[in-house]
Amino acid sequence: MKALLCKSWGDPETLVLEETATPAPGDHQVLVRVHAAGVNFPDTLIIRNLYQFKPELPFSPGGECAGVVEAVGAKVGHLKAGDRVIAFTGWGSFAEFVLADAKALMPLPAGLDDETAAAFVMTYGTSYHALADRAALQPGETLLVLGAAGGVGLAAVEIGKALGARVIAAASSADKLATCREHGADELIDYSREDLRDRLKALTGGRGVDVVYDPVGGAYTEAALRSCAWRGRLLVVGFANGDIPRLPANLALLKGCSIVGxxxxxxxxxxxxRAQRDLETLLSWMQQGRIRPHIGRRYPLERGGDAIRALMNREVVGKVVVTIAQADRPAGASR
Structure with a gap:
């Protein structure tokens, strides 16, 4: 099989496309023929040995995919060859085949294409867990989404609206904010030219926001924390900015607010x-049209490194997807 390999820690340009042996599933594993794989922020870290999980070299990046079951292990009873599935793999999906634990797969609903499915699991799973579980976001509350035009950001905008919140989207350009508006944002902040705190004060009448969804980090985190309302919740989702902020702990005390990982x-x-039930809820919302992943760019497998680089450079609105052409399936087709 062909696989895009990380053979030494480094930037996306060091990834190489090679032929490698197709793995065989263990007792509780499933071999998936990959049709499309999502690109996510952890992919930018894992190839540089900067992520919490550290696979042995060589490995393929790619933490989620959609495709078809090729073979199942001896103790897997609920899946069979030919089943269409979504898989959460952690890494390994930038390849023609990937092994996944049988518990990390879910059936791909009829009518959902491979590319949309591959753009779904990590971003929407993260954002739903953050907003519904960790923040307990309530109808009528105000939600601020930083980095709102990214994959997890747009998912948070949509999920916030589905949960009944007033959503304020913050991003770095008018074009990005226009996409946020299309996905349900009520108010927009262009923090490349507007002061975040001043704008939030105006939009909330000085009250502040109930929940901050922060996948960015850097200087905006403290500004957002200072804009929290009483009993507000700051969700620490990630650090796409590259800078892990050091926050004044007295702000949490004075505002009676929470900083939530x-x-x-x-x-x-x-x-x-619980995670499985979350995804089932999200899939039902997708089928109802309440959420819809936005795919900003598509790359073939051999350009998977370019896909990761585009994400690192914040060049993409929404999700990036890597498509894997199969001998019996033209690129871009779905079964």
Whole structure:
């Protein structure tokens, strides 16, 4: 099989496309023929040995995919060859085939194409866990989404609206904010030319926001924390800015607010039943048209490094997807 390999720690340009042996599933594993794989922020870290999980070299990046079951292990009873599935793999999906634990797969609903499915699991799973579980976002509350035009950001905008919140989207350009508006944002902040705190004060009448969804980090985190309302919740989702902020602890005391960590990957391992129910809820919302992943760019497997670079450079609105052409399936087709 062909696989895009990380053979030494480094930037996306060091990834190489090679022929490698197709793996065989263990007793509780499933071999998936990959049709499309999502590109996510952890992919930018894992190839540089900067992520919480550190696979042995060589490996393929790609933490989620959609495709068809090729083979199942001896103790897998609920899946069979030919089933269409979504898989959360952690890494390995930038390849023609990937092994996944049988518990990390879910059936791909009829009518959902491979590319949309591949753009769904990590971003929407993370954002739903953050907003519905960690923040307990309530109807009528005000939600601020930083980095709102990114994959997890747009998912948070849509999920916030589905949960009944007033959503304020903050991003770095008018074009990005226009997409946020299309996905349901009520108010927009262009923090490349507007002061975040001043704008939030005006939009909330000085009250502040109930929940901050922050996948960005950097200087905006403290500004957002200072804009929290009484009993507000700041969700620490990630640090796409590259800078982990050091926050004044007295702000949490003075505002009676909470700083809440969001680690969806570990949540899926520690509480798999709840994580599965979350995804089932999200899939039903997608079928109802309440949420819809926005795919900003598509790249073939051999350009998977370019896909990761585009994400690192914040060049993409929404999700980036890598498509894997199969001998019996033209690129871009779905079954």
């Amino acid at each position: 969001v680690f969806w990957g570990d949540y899926t391992q520690r509480e798999p039943e």
